Amino acid sequence: MLNISGLTIEHKSTPLVKNITLAVGKGEWHAIAGESGSGKSLSSLAIGGLLSETLTVTGGAIHFQGVNLLSVSKSSLRKIRGKEISYIFQDYQGSFTPFLTIGTQFDEMLREHTVLLKKERYSLAVAALEEVGLSGQEVFHRYSFQLSGGQVQRAAIALGMILKPKLIIADEPTTALDSVTAASILTLLKQQQKKTNCSVMFITHDLRLVKKYSNFVTIMQNGEVVEQGKPGDVLTRPKHDYTKHLISAIPPLIPNPPRRLTVEHAAEVR
Numbered sequence: 001m002l003n004i005s006g007l008t009i010e011h012k013s014t015p016l017v018k019n020i021t022l023a024v025g026k027g028e029w030h031a032i033a034g035e036s037g038s039g040k041s042l043s044s045l046a047i048g049g050l051l052s053e054t055l056t057v058t059g060g061a062i063h064f065q066g067v068n069l070l071s072v073s074k075s076s077l078r079k080i081r082g083k084e085i086s087y088i089f090q091d092y093q094g095s096f097t098p099f100l101t102i103g104t105q106f107d108e109m110l111r112e113h114t115v116l117l118k119k120e121r122y123s124l125a126v127a128a129l130e131e132v133g134l135s136g137q138e139v140f141h142r143y144s145f146q147l148s149g150g151q152v153q154r155a156a157i158a159l160g161m162i163l164k165p166k167l168i169i170a171d172e173p174t175t176a177l178d179s180v181t182a183a184s185i186l187t188l189l190k191q192q193q194k195k196t197n198c199s200v201m202f203i204t205h206d207l208r209l210v211k212k213y214s215n216f217v218t219i220m221q222n223g224e225v226v227e228q229g230k231p232g233d234v235l236t237r238p239k240h241d242y243t244k245h246l247i248s249a250i251p252p253l254i255p256n257p258p259r260r261l262t263v264e265h266a267a268e269v270r
């Protein structure tokens with residue numbers, strides 16, 4: 001499905017992503033984890049040709065369904081983006097512009113990639129919004145700043161999946177949300193993924209989310225891949241010191257659980 005090999009990205013001759021290689025299989029939820037600045041976002045932006053002009057890809061290839069995305073024209077890449085590969089970003093600034101209604105942005109996407117009539121585009125957008133648990137007609141006419149963070153991300157998933165892409169790149173899609181909303185968003189993404197059997201590239205710094213949702217994980221540090229494998233292996237038997245460090249930094253769910261209280265509570269329950 002997606003094969004990144006030897007990808008190197010530089011800023012003024014300084015390498016920021018260094019010779020990384022990873023593969024995302026069909027229907028796989030592949031997490032890319034690592035601390036801030038490790039190169040996760042740049043690597044994912046390079047796939048869709050979304051790197052800023054100050055950055056240069058100086059090496060490697062990104063094969064998507066057999067085509068090297070680094071050698072296709074900008075207009076072909078625009079067609080692939082949205083229809084075959086879609087992005088879900090951290091917040092509305094990434095997924096939706098605040099200057100247009102949600103509906104206008106759905107309509108633009110459908111106009112660019114389909115031959116549907118206006119009425120059909122409207123029906124499809126409303127149905128897609130309903131599918132992610134939103135009130136379709138209402139949300140269609142709203143601006144992103146008139147929605148909660150969770151609603152924006154539901155709408156972003158609806159937009160990201162409306163054309164049934166083969167690959168969804170979700171870059172920290174729940175970082176700006178509380179943990180309950182975040183869990184519902186990731187569950188929704190997982191359900192949608194199962195329905196279409198698309199692949200997900202999931203960028204996160206939260207190893208708890210890696211464990212819960214992904215089938216494969218790539219750990220990055222300072223622009224390099226340091227470890228890859230199944231989360232069950234990488235998180236329980238990490239080989240690299242950096243992975244060990246990341247695991248040791250996971251905050252416990254209950255810091256210093258009150259022992260006496262737990263015992264008393266257990267007695268109460270009994």
Ligand SMILES: Nc1ncnc2c1ncn2[C@@H]1O[C@H](COP(=O)(O)OP(=O)(O)OP(=O)(O)O)[C@@H](O)[C@H]1O
Nearest residue numbers: 011016035036037038039040041042043052054055
């Ligand atoms: N446009 C840019 N120009 C120069 N350097 C950049 C640019 N964008 C990112 N960088 C640098 O590249 C490195 C990797 O950034 P990247 O955004 O990929 O990290 P990340 O792992 O996604 O971090 P985060 O989790 O904070 O999003 C960082 O050191 C960052 O400062």
